[in-house]
Every structure is written in structure tokens, then in C-alpha cells.
Amino acid sequence: xxxxxxxxxxxxxxxxxxxxxxxxxxxxxxxxxxxxxxxxxxxxxxxxxxxxxxxxxxxxxxxxxxxxxxxxxxxxxxxxxxxxxxxxxxxxxxxxxxxxxxxxxxxxxxxxxxxxxxxx
Numbered sequence: 160x161x162x163x164x165x166x167x168x169x170x171x172x173x174x175x176x177x178x179x180x181x182x183x184x185x186x187x188x189x190x191x192x193x194x195x196x197x198x199x200x201x202x203x204x205x206x207x208x209x210x211x212x213x214x215x216x217x218x219x220x221x222x223x224x225x226x227x228x229x230x231x232x233x234x235x236x237x238x239x240x241x242x243x244x245x246x247x248x249x250x251x252x253x254x255x256x257x258x259x260x261x262x263x264x265x266x267x268x269x270x271x272x273x274x275x276x277x278x279x
Contacts, residue, residue, distance in 0.1 A: 166231040171197050174224070189220040196224025200232070 171194055178190035192210065199206055205225070210218040 166235055167197055167201050167228045170224075170227065170231065185214075185216070188214075188217055192217045192221040193224035196221040196226075197228040198224075200225045200228030 174190050174194040174197065178187055178194070181187040181190060195206070207218070207222060207225070210221045
């Protein structure tokens, strides 16, 4: 499993659990649309036009899943990049081999990222 899709897969499983708890057909369809949006983002597909002809709340849930998956993938890549940069060492000169420059991704940075990501 790719490290970037793991959070999305967890979210898909969560949507399935919520779908099992749905009380109405509309709620069931909304969870199903969100799950499809998550899956389509991982598979690099965009079926938003399919949902434009249906109820607005279903379209909104599909777009929510699609955009959230894209954000989760970007965050996983950024976190992975931050972790790999911590493991690198950069020499300023030939006598100084243990100098380490890194720029870690902190949790408050990711919170800002999710809070400020735009939604269409």
C-alpha cells in the first residue's frame, strides 16, 4: 500500500461504517457519494459531471470526498518529504560532516493547511 493512500483508505472504511449506520436512503446515498469521491481521487478520476444531474447534497458529498482525498494525499506527501529531509545531512565543508539542516512539517502546519485549503 502506498504511504499517500493509507489515510484515504482509512477514510473510505470510515465512510462504509457510517453508511451502515444510515437511517435514510438519502443519508446512505450521501455516504456512498463521499466514498466514491475519495476513491476517484486516488484513481485520478473525476466523475463530478455524473453527479451534477442529481440532488445537490449528493454532488456536495462527492466533491467533499474528492477534495478531502486530494488534501490527504498532499499532506501525506508533505509529511513523507519532511521525514526524509530530517534523515539527510548536508556538509558545509569537508571538515564538518554531521551538520544537519531540515525543515520538519509540524502538526500545526498541517492544521493550517487543512483549514485554509480551498473548496470548490
